[in-house]
Structures are given as structure tokens and as C-alpha cells.
Amino acid sequence: MGRETFAGMLAEGRAAVARGDEAAAQHWFARAVDAEPDNPEAHVELGRCLNRQGDRLGAVRSMSRAVAIDPDAHAALSRLRWLLRDEKLETPSALARIEARGLKVETVLDVGASDGSWSLKARPCWPQARYHLVEAFGHWREKLETLCGAEPQFSHVIAAAGAENGEIWFTNDPDAPYGGAASSEPGKGCWSVPQVSLAGEVARLNLPGPYLIKLDTHGFERPILEGAAPILDQTSLVVIETYVFHIHPDAMLFHEMCAYMAERGFRVIDMSEPLWRDHDQALWQVDLFFVRADRPEFSHNGYS
Known part of the structure; x- marks a missing residue:
């Protein structure tokens, strides 16, 4: 048959x-x-x-x-x-909680954008903002072109984000288009893709701050944040898909990510989308929401 x-x-x-x-x-x-x-x-x-x-x-x-x-x-x-699960754990709920505190965003930098669905979830919170979508996997090109053609506030680039403009190695299983990861070293199944820095994209497109940076980048966060260093002082929110296990040689684990962001003046204020792995139901990943450490929320250390 x-x-x-x-x-x-x-x-x-x-x-x-x-x-x-x-x-x-x-x-x-x-x-x-x-x-x-x-x-x-x-x-x-x-x-x-x-x-x-x-x-x-x-x-x-x-x-x-x-x-x-x-x-x-x-x-x-x-x-x-x-x-x-409780809807409190979903991304739109976390974004709404943060926006309700008066956090300002003028540009969303959506890295690992796939089809743009994350930015569409964020738009009700910041409808006036610009949305710039960065996606390395050419599989999503047509959908991003269609989305950005229909939404004047949206733009996109087919490239990986990293520390500087140039080229980088990338791999993605066509049968799992929401995955994929960049790498500084070539490996089996990798191919070369353009690389951009977030600070470079902000300058190229004259994107206004304050910024929301979202990273769904499977362990390649450190180089991307290095490339965003010039705009971090104008960034009000960073959302990072963070792992409990080493899924990438350079991946920062949950506690390492928190420490890394603390050194740059950010603290966790919320979370969403926890995922437990099939193997043993251990916590696999969670999206962490980092805001500036001088936010007024952190001046109150009580529960109620």
C-alpha cells in the first residue's frame, strides 16, 4: 500500500x-x-x-x-x-501582567521568530510598537514575508542573530521546523547563514527604544546578548527560553542565565510555558521574563 x-x-x-x-x-x-x-x-x-x-x-x-x-x-x-494547565502559565498572560505594571516597549526584537506567532501574542500589549522578526531558517521566509506585507509595523530578516554581522553555521531538522540552533563551529547537517547583531539591526532600521528582546534560540543566547550589549541599557524586558539541561555546548543553564542577566542589571519578574521532558518528566525548559533590576517591584520584599 x-x-x-x-x-x-x-x-x-x-x-x-x-x-x-x-x-x-x-x-x-x-x-x-x-x-x-x-x-x-x-x-x-x-x-x-x-x-x-x-x-x-x-x-x-x-x-x-x-x-x-x-x-x-x-x-x-x-x-x-x-x-x-492554568492559563497563568501562558505567554499572553505573563505579557499582560508585565504591561499592566506600566512597562514601556517601542520595539520588539523577536529572535527565533519562526512564523511570527510570538510577536502576534505580544502585540495586544504594545499595539503601537514596531516588531522586527529575526529568523535563521529559510523555511519560514514565505510566511514572514506574508505577515510583514500585511502588517506595516512588522519587518523581518532571514538571518541568525549573534555577536556581530557576518555568517554563522546553522542546523534545523525540516521535520521539526520550530527547532534549530546556530553554532560557531560547523557540524553534521550544518549550513552557513547570514548573521546579524541586534544592535546592528536597530541602527540599520532606526528602531526606537525602549526594547523588548525575545530569544527562542536553543542555547545560543550568549553571543546574541553580546551583540545586543549597546542597546541593553535601553531594553525594558528580555524574554529568554531557558533550559535546565545542556542542549547546546554553549548553553547557559537556568541558574547561569539568571546570574548572567543579573550582571547586566536584570532580574526575573515572571515566567511562562514550562515544559517537562518525556524521558522522566523532569523540568526541561521555561521562558523567563527579565526586567531591569531597578524596577519598583523589587523594592517590596513582602508577599502581600
Whole structure:
């Protein structure tokens, strides 16, 4: 039957995800569920697909079916916990809490922007701001061009962010387009991409401060922050996807990131999107929200 096998259907669905065609992905994952309704893998993939399309209830149902079939299905359990979590842990909630304190932002520098969805979540908080999206993976070029063409306040560059302008090595699995990482050294599966510094982009586009810097860069944060050093004193908020494990040779762990940012005058004020790994349900990553250490919130050390 070729691609009509269960494995073939999953492969077709994952290929559709890689090219950004969620409708086709849903079609193939739904067919895989019909073909093998007692296989939790198909329910997990369908649930992920539905969640990406905003069908939270459908995603919960699919993940629940996967857990009902296999109570030890770690991927389903992790995603189900994520879907059922308190909304306080979601990025829009954290951004809204911060904006409500009067924090000003005139430019959002969204690094690791993928399709621009993070910036779209931030825009309700700072609707007047400029949004500049930096993305190294050419897979997202068409979607970013479409988004920026429709949104006058949005701009983008297909490049990795780093310490200076030039070129850098980059790798990304086409089957997992939301991943990817830059590296100063070439490795298996790497290719060369343009590199820009955030300070250089601010100067090139004359982007006004204060700035919000968001990094979804999988361990390559230190060089990016070095390239942002000239604008950090005009930065009011830095959001960094931070890890508990060494996912990259140069990655800073949770406590190291906090110390690094403290040296630059920033403290953690909030968090969002915690993720527990499938392997053993240990905390894998969390987005940390850093604001300037002289913010008035830090002058009060009591709970109430």
C-alpha cells in the first residue's frame, strides 16, 4: 500500500507539518487514527496538530484517548498536562501582567521568530510598537514575508542573530521546523547563514527604544546578548527560553542565565510555558521574563 500504511500516513502528516500545511497534516493524522485507533502515536500527532490550529478541546480529546490507550504514553501525558494547565502559565498572560505594571516597549526584537506567532501574542500589549522578526531558517521566509506585507509595523530578516554581522553555521531538522540552533563551529547537517547583531539591526532600521528582546534560540543566547550589549541599557524586558539541561555546548543553564542577566542589571519578574521532558518528566525548559533590576517591584520584599 506504500504511503497508505500507518507509518506512511504519519510520515505524510509530519511532512505536511514541516512545510506548514496544517490542514494536510490533520488529514493524514486523522487517517492514521482511523487506520489504527488503538495506537497512541496517531492520537498524539493529531492532538498536536489540532492544538497548533487553536482547537484546544479537540487536542485535549486526542491526548486523552492516547493516555487511555497507554497510561505511560509520556508524550501524551506531557502535552495533556500542558493543555490543562492554568492559563497563568501562558505567554499572553505573563505579557499582560508585565504591561499592566506600566512597562514601556517601542520595539520588539523577536529572535527565533519562526512564523511570527510570538510577536502576534505580544502585540495586544504594545499595539503601537514596531516588531522586527529575526529568523535563521529559510523555511519560514514565505510566511514572514506574508505577515510583514500585511502588517506595516512588522519587518523581518532571514538571518541568525549573534555577536556581530557576518555568517554563522546553522542546523534545523525540516521535520521539526520550530527547532534549530546556530553554532560557531560547523557540524553534521550544518549550513552557513547570514548573521546579524541586534544592535546592528536597530541602527540599520532606526528602531526606537525602549526594547523588548525575545530569544527562542536553543542555547545560543550568549553571543546574541553580546551583540545586543549597546542597546541593553535601553531594553525594558528580555524574554529568554531557558533550559535546565545542556542542549547546546554553549548553553547557559537556568541558574547561569539568571546570574548572567543579573550582571547586566536584570532580574526575573515572571515566567511562562514550562515544559517537562518525556524521558522522566523532569523540568526541561521555561521562558523567563527579565526586567531591569531597578524596577519598583523589587523594592517590596513582602508577599502581600
